Amino acid sequence: MPVVDIDPDELRTLTGHTEKSDDELKDDLFGLGIEYEGETDDGEFKLEFEADRLDRLSVEGIARSLRYHYGDTRGVYVPDTNSAEWTINVEDVPDERPCVTGAVVRGVDLDEDALDSLIQLQEKLHATMGRKRAKGAIGIHDLAMLKGESISEEDGPAGRSITYTGIEPDGDTFVPLDDDAERTPAEVLTEHPTGEQYADLLENYDRYPAIYDDIGMFSFPPVINGRRTEVSTDSRELFVELTGTDQWTIDRMCAIICYALDARGATVEDVNVEYADTELVRPDFEVQTKQVPHERVETLLGIDLEPDEVVDLAERAGLDAEPEGGDELTYEVEIPPYRVDVLHPVDVVDDIGRAYGFNNLVPRYPDVGTIGGRTETSRLEAAARETLVGLGFEDLLNFNMTNEVDNFERMRIAPDTGQSPDGSGDTAVGAAEPATIDEPYSEDFTILRTWALPSLVSVLENNTHRSYPQDLAEIGFAAHVDDATETGVAERRTVAAVLARHDASYEDAKARLAALCEEFHVDLETPATEHPSFIDGRAASVVIDGEDVGVIGEVHPAVVVDHDVEVPVAGFEFALDALR
């Protein structure tokens, strides 16, 4: 969830509520779903909120929400814009980053706080909507440092332009921010710290994005601006440009920036964006509308409301609602351009619910009758577990993720082949091909376990200081690769048990397995087999109702010793389904 640092004094100034104490502000913010997470070293509030309301990523946005919350402002507000003087020409841009938008903002009064807030807003928008600049990146420039190419009067009123285009990686040079050398874009990616940070974004680009004015290249989106147009507290006029992969996304980001500057008294001026085939006037402050049925508001909130109540609640949420229609009352709801989270009428209902106060709703138990029950597998598993516990086993719970070493090597088997490392043995239980995890984070968890016995032996290994006997069992998940299944992974419930005690023997294990089978009225046979995890001549297949479903035996001393266990271990494992 995003966290922003907000100066409480700025918040008081921008809301016009200078009388509010810090604690009152915190309570009011909590009412908006914005949580106070502590203070910065400079005494700013660290505020955390949900990722849907990206219009609240700055002090200006939060102040706006508070003013609606206080009832100081109602309904939709759209700033007036002056007509365009500047144009962004779009020419031969890289295919990977086709979109651009922008705005001119005049009459800006940036003190240190305001500048910090603007930079923070830019960074937070990059991190969220901009998907770390991949989807949208913002560049803010000092307009006074731009020299626009003159546009002939034939195309309309006199004006100036900049150009968004694509160039060869070493096709031009500029001086990036925080630098004093001319560099090509390719050099920036390898020689400049910010360039190194964002180099991945351009990995698949043949040509790199670049923005030019009459003097030359001044920005290398989405990586870094040029030093020439750097914004400072002296800047009075700004050029905001955004490039990205999706026009809607960068237009919303642009609107959020413009609203923030408007809140500080600046004037927004349109910019023409000239694509090869179309021309846009930006920023896009168009108000969206949704048709919201009155009935849906009532059913979703579970309360009866008068139409004027709904309109009032909508306005308090910063929306406008106009009742329409006779029999089926519907509201045409207007949504301001900085809202990026309203996709469907239910989002409007949620806003109305928040304005009403969800905690004012009285809970009720839904009067709907249904029959409860468990799956057969779940019941079988519970019954088998209860039986194992009755046989004296301590029921365990291990991870389904493990690694090749524990699952195979230390049990003296190898995946798929069933061969032990020394080449002896037939196909072994547990030796199926494992499902593997892509780029695992830890060498402990690289595969899904193909059987559960190794997990139990590991528990023995980690508990040699605990008292014996240690008779452990687990009914759990095991899986292996199997093309015949829907997902390509065959998943099953497996029953595994070990007896670790000074006199553990095959007979002990068999007696318990036999008792378990007897409880489920299934027929058990144990024909001799060979399995590298067990002692030769003391291992058998578990054959239940004629089907080979597992293995039982005395665990091989090499396995026991390798796990630092100092008592003999006998054990078995078989598929739970065999007990059905």
Next chain:
Amino acid sequence: MKLPPQQVAVLEAASADEPRRIADLAAAIERPPETVTGAAFELEDAGLVDVIEETEEEVELTEEGREYAEAGLPEVRLYEAALDAGADDEPVSMGEVIGASGLENPQVDIALSNYARKGYGSIDSGDLSADPDADPSEDAEAVALETLAEGGTVEDDDALDQLARRDLVAVRERTVRSVLLTEAGVTELMAGVEAAEEVGQLTPDMLASGEWRDAEFADYNVEADAGEYTPGKTHVLRQASERVKEVLVGMGFQEMEGPHVDADFYINDCLFMPQDHPARNHWDRFALEQPEKIDELPEDLVERVERAHREGVGPDGDGYHSPWDEDFARALALRGHTTSLTARYLSGVAGEDVEAPARYFSVEKAYRNDTLDATHLLEFFQIEGWVMAEDLSVRDLMGTFQEFYSQFGITDIEFKPTYNPYTEPSFELFGRHPETGELIEIGNSGIFRPEMLEPLGVEADVMAWGLALERLLMLVTGFEDIRDVHGTLCDLDFLRDAEVVY
């Protein structure tokens, strides 16, 4: 009559004329004094003997007392040194005598303070004289000390008092019991008393032969600790899981099941999670390398889901303005939540057509690449539940959760509006810890968005919630570190000691 052997022995050794002490009796019948005491009291209960209790003083030498018994009282040693120095003729310098006596402080002070008192001589301005008539062998205190050291009894009360005052002896009181035959006891003895056989272990033979009728069962120390026993035990998380399942089944919920390894399509896309959502990046999830992708996805379902992502649903719905690629949706991963099961059931892929009204749940594992700590592991159990009905409201959601959590003693649930890509409205659920009273998050809930339900073919409303079983268990039982119970690093002792969940 028949009595236990130890009682017979005591009865026969006791006298009707003269009380016999327990210690004497124990020596006479060669049994431990505590056995004799026990037998005596039982005989007294039967009216065959009287047990007489007397209080006796026991005098014992202290450590200092034992030292003087061996080396002599300090004043005696001083006197003897004085005689050797000729102080019986004329006074000798005190320092010389003390040096010769070998006494050291604090014994010097003790010697000097008792020297004159007991008439061994006098001390005058640093000179010491000795009374030639004094006789250390008649020193009552020395005699008493010697007698006590030899184990004798001292009748001289003055001397004892003096020794006690000097902390050379300790006087303790103790109860001494003696046994005296009663008339009834004498009568029974005359009639003949037999020892009954005492039984340790009751055997099948004794039961079969009827021998148990005449047997006398030896008393056990029933308060003593017995040997340790490690019972078979259901894992504490499994117990908690059973408890939750029982509650949900009782509330009318049907259980779901389905794959742990699943296509991202069911884990995320069907839940209207945009493909460029930060939670879908590599680092939060466990993508599979082998196998890498699911072969088949239902074509029409894929088409509807893709349309919802791109265009939204409804006449004025909006999509995500994010890329959507079927190949991306085919990628297999360990499910990050069991809501993938919900997607399968709602879409009918799980095999049954679900129609309103319906309630479904699962308590199963989900996988998340989280930072490992006391409350987070890479694998956890998610409680997932949902209710499908016509026109469900936020009030129904609140009522359902209040009911569920109250089953675990958690009341006063608070609902904090929140954001979740696939529910709207959405609420975080907070509850008070039953012990600490702290407000903590206990689940996430909401009403599924139309963009999720419509492509899955669901026309009714569906509300859902999820929560980690581990969190609920911690709340209910107060246990603190999940690493002790789940996984191969678990501590068997912790599991063995864990209180049962019911």
